[in-house]
Amino acid sequence: MRKLSCLTLVFALCLLSGCGPKEPTALERIQDSTVVKLECSQVPDAEPLFLYHTGTMDVGSLRIVPSDDEFTEPWLYRFTYDPKEMVHDTNGDSVEIVVLFGAENLSVDGATYTAEEGLSYSKLLDWAAAQYQYYAEESAEEP
Secondary structure, three states, X not given: OHHHHHHHHHHHHHHHHOOOOOOOOHHHHHHOOOOEEEEEOOOOOOOOEEEXXXXXXXXXXXXXXXXXXXXXXXXXXXXXXXXXXXXXXXXXOEOOEEEEXXXXXXXXXXXXXXXXXXXXXXXXXXXXHHHHHHHHHHXXXXX
């Protein structure tokens, strides 16, 4: 009986302290996304590019850290994972995650990130530009 009481107490403490399953972060949800929409503000008339194999587009694998700065700059590249026009949850609600690359920082689902110490943010921006350019060229070559 005493053992059961102890287990009940431990379980109750876990529930109260948040030991239960945690909601995945936006960066974790990106890993499980099924499609990503790529856009570039410098090519405003271009149709968005849709990719169905997002493994190479994992922003979570970039060397980024949270920033206290607010993301207020115009975006240069917008990568929308599981865009609302294509992916919904079981209730029909949007599950999209928007990643905005600006000139100085990036925003992931509304939270600002920057390059980790020792890495120039321009490298992250170069990565976004290269991803967009590669898939734009590949898309242009399709019949």
